[in-house]
Amino acid sequence: MAKYSTGNASGDGESCELCGAHDTDLTTATVAGAELDLCPNCLDHGETDDRGGSKPGGDRDADRDRDRRQRAAQNTATFTDTGGDSSRWEREGTNYDRDQLPYLVSGYGDRAQQAREDANLDIEALADDLDVATEDLRAVEEGRAARADVGGSLVSALEERLDVTLVEE
Numbered sequence: 001m002a003k004y005s006t007g008n009a010s011g012d013g014e015s016c017e018l019c020g021a022h023d024t025d026l027t028t029a030t031v032a033g034a035e036l037d038l039c040p041n042c043l044d045h046g047e048t049d050d051r052g053g054s055k056p057g058g059d060r061d062a063d064r065d066r067d068r069r070q071r072a073a074q075n076t077a078t079f080t081d082t083g084g085d086s087s088r089w090e091r092e093g094t095n096y097d098r099d100q101l102p103y104l105v106s107g108y109g110d111r112a113q114q115a116r117e118d119a120n121l122d123i124e125a126l127a128d129d130l131d132v133a134t135e136d137l138r139a140v141e142e143g144r145a146a147r148a149d150v151g152g153s154l155v156s157a158l159e160e161r162l163d164v165t166l167v168e169e
Contacts, residue, residue, distance in 0.1 A: 018042040101145060101152050103168040109143030115162035116141070130157050140166075 014024050016039035018031065026037040031045055038045070105111065116126055123141070127134040132154055139148030140158065155166050 016042050018045060101150060102155060104145065104155070104166055105168050107143075108145070108166045109141045111164055112137075112158055112162070112166060113141040115158075115164035119162055126161070130154070130161060132157070 014026070015022050015037075016026065017036040018038055019042050021039045021041065023039040025040060027040075027043055028035055029038050029043060029045075030036075031038070116123065119126075121129070123137050124134055127137050130137075136148065136150050136154055137158075139145055139150050140155065145155070158164065159166050
């Protein structure tokens, strides 16, 4: 990877690439997306991992990448749980026009799950009680109501049955 230096360009490999100070105790770190060899004085300007090596983009990029991979795995699992079967939507279509999903509060899935647990109900019992599919309740609790084509009537029934707010006012 090319390095960008604001320091000494002597190429001796023993100069800090940020300030140019001559030092044999250099640590590779990421500064503004560039990998640089830094002296101990400049090291606090960079982001490093626990081993002193480079950590591109810092913790935020690693967290964002981990979250992206986790969401992709969940989406894949959701699709494969149904065997990739789209016949439900081919047969019944979507219910967007008939039963529009309202704007949901941030973290609605966690709220719904906590309310169900506070009511000492398992997901199957609640589904039976509301006469809805367990997979639809699971979609709400996992925060994927829109992707699973859950209707607004289910959200309203959950709010009423569990005394919880899921819809933005």
